[in-house]
Amino acid sequence: MAFLVLLGPLVTGAIQKLKARLQSRTGASVLQPYRDLTKLLRKGTVEADTASGLFRMIPVLVLAATVAATALVPVVRAGSPTFPLGDALLLLGLLALARFLMAVGALDAGGAFGGMGASREMTIAPLVEPVLMMVVFSAALAAGTTELGTLAAHRGSSWLFAWDAADFLGFAAMIVLLPAETGRIPVDNPDTHLELTMLHEGMLLEHSGPGLACMVLASHTRQIVTLGLVSSLFFPVGLAVGAGATALLFGVTAFVVKVALLATYLALVESSYAKLRLFRVPQYLGVGFVCALTALALRIL
Amino acid sequence: MTVGLGMMAGCYGVGALGALLAPLSGRLALRVGHLAGLGGAVAGIGVALSVLGGAPGMVLRQPLPDLFPFARMSLAVDGLSAFFLLVVSLVAVAATIYGPAYLQAHAPDAGATRAGVQVVSLNLFLGGMALLCCAGDALTFLLAWEGMTLASYVLVVSEDEDGTNAQAGLLYMVMAHGGTALLFVAFLTLTERAGAFDFDALRAAAAGLDPAGRNTLFFLVLLGFGTKAGVVPLHVWLPRAHPAAPSHVSALMSGVMLKVAIYGLLRFAFDLLAPVAAPLPVGWGWTVLVAGTVSAVLGVLYALQQHDLKRLLAFHSVENIGIILMGAGLAMILWRREAGGGVLATVALTAALLHTVNHAAFKGLLFLAAGSVLCRTHVRNMEELGGLARRMPWTAGLFLLGAVAISALPPLNGFVSEWLTFQALLGAASRSHGPAGLGIVFAAAMLALTGGLAAACFVKAFGVTFLGRPRSAHAEHAREAPVSMILGMVWLGALCVFLGVAPGYAMRFLDRPTASLLHGPGASAVVTAHGPLVLATGLTGAGTEATTISMTAISVLLVVLIALAWLLRRGLGHAPRRCAPTWTCGMSPSARFDYTATAFAKPLRMVFAALYRPRRSVIVESAGTPYVVRRIRYAGEVVDLAETQIYRRVEVGVTRLAQSIRRRSSGRIHVYIGFVLGTLFVALLFFGVRR
Numbered sequence A: 001m002a003f004l005v006l007l008g009p010l011v012t013g014a015i016q017k018l019k020a021r022l023q024s025r026t027g028a029s030v031l032q033p034y035r036d037l038t039k040l041l042r043k044g045t046v047e048a049d050t051a052s053g054l055f056r057m058i059p060v061l062v063l064a065a066t067v068a069a070t071a072l073v074p075v076v077r078a079g080s081p082t083f084p085l086g087d088a089l090l091l092l093g094l095l096a097l098a099r100f101l102m103a104v105g106a107l108d109a110g111g112a113f114g115g116m117g118a119s120r121e122m123t124i125a126p127l128v129e130p131v132l133m134m135v136v137f138s139a140a141l142a143a144g145t146t147e148l149g150t151l152a153a154h155r156g157s158s159w160l161f162a163w164d165a166a167d168f169l170g171f172a173a174m175i176v177l178l179p180a181e182t183g184r185i186p187v188d189n190p191d192t193h194l195e196l197t198m199l200h201e202g203m204l205l206e207h208s209g210p211g212l213a214c215m216v217l218a219s220h221t222r223q224i225v226t227l228g229l230v231s232s233l234f235f236p237v238g239l240a241v242g243a244g245a246t247a248l249l250f251g252v253t254a255f256v257v258k259v260a261l262l263a264t265y266l267a268l269v270e271s272s273y274a275k276l277r278l279f280r281v282p283q284y285l286g287v288g289f290v291c292a293l294t295a296l297a298l299r300i301l
Numbered sequence B: 001m002t003v004g005l006g007m008m009a010g011c012y013g014v015g016a017l018g019a020l021l022a023p024l025s026g027r028l029a030l031r032v033g034h035l036a037g038l039g040g041a042v043a044g045i046g047v048a049l050s051v052l053g054g055a056p057g058m059v060l061r062q063p064l065p066d067l068f069p070f071a072r073m074s075l076a077v078d079g080l081s082a083f084f085l086l087v088v089s090l091v092a093v094a095a096t097i098y099g100p101a102y103l104q105a106h107a108p109d110a111g112a113t114r115a116g117v118q119v120v121s122l123n124l125f126l127g128g129m130a131l132l133c134c135a136g137d138a139l140t141f142l143l144a145w146e147g148m149t150l151a152s153y154v155l156v157v158s159e160d161e162d163g164t165n166a167q168a169g170l171l172y173m174v175m176a177h178g179g180t181a182l183l184f185v186a187f188l189t190l191t192e193r194a195g196a197f198d199f200d201a202l203r204a205a206a207a208g209l210d211p212a213g214r215n216t217l218f219f220l221v222l223l224g225f226g227t228k229a230g231v232v233p234l235h236v237w238l239p240r241a242h243p244a245a246p247s248h249v250s251a252l253m254s255g256v257m258l259k260v261a262i263y264g265l266l267r268f269a270f271d272l273l274a275p276v277a278a279p280l281p282v283g284w285g286w287t288v289l290v291a292g293t294v295s296a297v298l299g300v301l302y303a304l305q306q307h308d309l310k311r312l313l314a315f316h317s318v319e320n321i322g323i324i325l326m327g328a329g330l331a332m333i334l335w336r337r338e339a340g341g342g343v344l345a346t347v348a349l350t351a352a353l354l355h356t357v358n359h360a361a362f363k364g365l366l367f368l369a370a371g372s373v374l375c376r377t378h379v380r381n382m383e384e385l386g387g388l389a390r391r392m393p394w395t396a397g398l399f400l401l402g403a404v405a406i407s408a409l410p411p412l413n414g415f416v417s418e419w420l421t422f423q424a425l426l427g428a429a430s431r432s433h434g435p436a437g438l439g440i441v442f443a444a445a446m447l448a449l450t451g452g453l454a455a456a457c458f459v460k461a462f463g464v465t466f467l468g469r470p471r472s473a474h475a476e477h478a479r480e481a482p483v484s485m486i487l488g489m490v491w492l493g494a495l496c497v498f499l500g501v502a503p504g505y506a507m508r509f510l511d512r513p514t515a516s517l518l519h520g521p522g523a524s525a526v527v528t529a530h531g532p533l534v535l536a537t538g539l540t541g542a543g544t545e546a547t548t549i550s551m552t553a554i555s556v557l558l559v560v561l562i563a564l565a566w567l568l569r570r571g572l573g574h575a576p577r578r579c580a581p582t583w584t585c586g587m588s589p590s591a592r593f594d595y596t597a598t599a600f601a602k603p604l605r606m607v608f609a610a611l612y613r614p615r616r617s618v619i620v621e622s623a624g625t626p627y628v629v630r631r632i633r634y635a636g637e638v639v640d641l642a643e644t645q646i647y648r649r650v651e652v653g654v655t656r657l658a659q660s661i662r663r664r665s666s667g668r669i670h671v672y673i674g675f676v677l678g679t680l681f682v683a684l685l686f687f688g689v690r691r
Helices: A002-022 A032-042 A054-070 A088-106 A112-143 A148-155 A165-182 A200-204 A209-234 A245-272 A278-300 B002-021 B026-052 B079-106 B112-134 B138-156 B164-194 B199-207 B211-229 B238-244 B247-272 B282-304 B309-334 B344-377 B393-406 B413-431 B435-466 B483-501 B503-518 B523-527 B551-569 B597-607 B641-664 B669-690
Strands: A045-048 B060-063 B074-077 B577-580 B615-622 B629-637
Touching: A002 A032, A002 A054, A002 A209, A002 A245, A032 A209, A045 A054, A045 A209, A054 A088, A054 A209, A054 B551, A088 A112, A088 A148, A088 A200, A088 A209, A088 B393, A088 B413, A088 B435, A112 A148, A112 A165, A112 A200, A112 A209, A112 A278, A112 B413, A112 B435, A112 B597, A148 A209, A165 A209, A165 A245, A165 A278, A200 A209, A209 A245, A209 B551, A278 B435, A278 B597, B002 B026, B002 B060, B002 B112, B026 B060, B026 B074, B026 B079, B026 B112, B026 B503, B074 B079, B074 B112, B079 B112, B079 B247, B079 B344, B079 B483, B079 B503, B112 B138, B112 B247, B138 B164, B138 B247, B164 B199, B164 B211, B164 B238, B164 B247, B199 B247, B211 B247, B211 B282, B238 B247, B238 B309, B247 B282, B247 B309, B247 B344, B247 B503, B282 B309, B282 B435, B282 B597, B309 B344, B309 B413, B309 B435, B344 B393, B344 B413, B344 B483, B344 B503, B344 B523, B393 B413, B393 B435, B393 B483, B413 B435, B413 B483, B435 B597, B483 B503, B483 B551, B503 B523, B503 B551
Parallel strands: A045 B577
Antiparallel strands: B060 B074, B615 B629
């Protein structure tokens, strides 16, 4: 859990660095997100004078909900957990809770930007969530459970060779969804607050200082949770069933490699595509929906 | 325990009689009436818990006085009845605590007559619902059903300022009686065959039905109860009538009255009409599942575009009834069809019943919170509200709690029942092949869409109503609601938290209804097989493992993380905290910069334009030249497809028919007598020849 939270900013830093290199810039260090966070934590806070007491609690709640989701991602161990905590649906539920609270907080300061960001985020989210669930369903139907560890164990170590058509389609849907769920181009642009392009960033606009640090950390964490979800659903390689130092080390290394690969994909997509118009996004997500539905149909029929 | 039944009826009766105090003092009548209602509700909880916690298969029977020469009336409380009685009573407790202060704060100069009428009809309404759940025969059931409908009608029209409530009430009356007529047909068909009115006789009579007759009766009761439950497309009365009633009555109508229709449906489908030792006909479950899915998706989509707080909540009731019906329909499909005596039907029915009580809790809470807003601002349009979280912190916090619960977000109760529904749907899909499986998975995807849209809708509802700046003087001068109203809401809020954080402990109260309906293992034997802290789907065998989650553990984790995040939130340094106006691009901030509900919902309105058929008109008034704009008027509306596509057409048809009849009505009496004679002749010829 702590591992994922600490690793989260590094993934963002790596994506930013790779993007910069692809654009022939030197770019900031991969550690830049950590520096930003510590700086924000030292700063003072400016609050909107119209905001209610809830506004101050929002970063805390958002961060807690997102970090709780990390506890449900199998990083090194497959198989059913010793004590049942939650499954894929609960993980998605916790992410949705974080998003809900963030959108609520955005409306509190009473500026048009926050509302706009919240409105767009809550337009895209209900379209992404069912497709994401369908991808989870298509994996779950094969294993008969929605528990991520058990799902990973069911898929086994011969992962890519055991893929059938439904898995390929499910993965294709996931590829489409990944930028949407992590808030990246072509669905969202994480680098700007410009009202034409922003979704997620607009909701952070009124937060400052340590509160903003919580929100930003939550975004990093959310990203790595999503990547972890994909890798445990489709590439459970390295997830050990047994315990032991070597298994643990191998698992961690494998996890880092998987996340690095997915992060490279995100950086590549972000460097090579333009952001879509907001009302084109449903069509884009429609591709994912069709893939996921076909995957489900193949699994059942 | 029969004492409890007597006490319950007695309290409601005394409450109704409390109206006699109205001529002395309206306030006194309100207090006494609601207090007696509270007593009735507590007695109802007692009765329900004693049956739910009692021996398996226990039925509490109590004969009623013989009011009619042709029928014996009686009460029979079995597991299913007790469960629904519990749901009714739980919300009734909150509503009766909340009621008197609300009615006085909302309309302080309403007059004693209105107070008396409201007290009588509230107690009759509560008593009717309780009686209906306990009814042991068709006559008691129908009388209670009718009493409940009439009492709620009186409450709907009791606060009528400009005639719109009367119109809503009329629509409600017509729709409700249309549904009741179908129920009458179904009941009378059965009682005629049985020669008696009690449910045991009806069950025996139904055993001898042929499949066609059984199907006809089922679809009649489905339509009848569906009208009351607000299943799309029979829902049109609901978003009009529910907001019109006083808010605690809205909470009862949305939270409980719709559930009574679900009770009727379950009673008929699994008990009275079910074939002996054979699965239910395939069409039943599928019809219910499809109707549930359509209601869930359309209900939430229409709710998204509502800007009237109570109307929005009413549309969400359509959605949640849909979710309940999805579970119930799936249970109907699976019952006695699973290989190896599976437990999936139990999971599905548990999900439906759990969502029933969950929806009662959070929808009741939301309506009560909306009522506090209404009684302090007298505004239902959320565009004119805003900034209430600072002025009404308790109400705002409790509304947020309800919003998180209804959006099916962990760790509250809405998530638990939707999780169970998902698990039941997935389990069913993984066991069935072909189009059936795909249909079930598609329903699961639609349920996911529903959850996401509900979250979007409640971000809008909560954010626009409670956050930002006040958009009108009403909102600006709002004060926190009286203590008793907050107490009523806290009761339901605590229920939401309990059912979300520790659902395993509530599961044993679902044992009796699931076991008595499905004749299988009870809910807790399946869902809490790993102890009360862990929820499991119980699907073991055939190469699958049970999915297990622990809401309690995740809640504890959340609390710990919140504490840690709070430490982080305080920051590393000791930098100052200050307040400043929100940046509005250099203009001086005002309430007009706040995002409106219309604007918030606009992207989704565009995405789902095919369903909404939005209409908008913008009128620009300029002063002489087009460059000086004096005023811009914007009007937009979204149509309800069921209304325009079905009801308008029916209305046009009925009007045309009426016109053609009018042309033939000359006003001369002997022509009418001729018509009557002609009808009689044809009827005699037709029926006489057949006999």
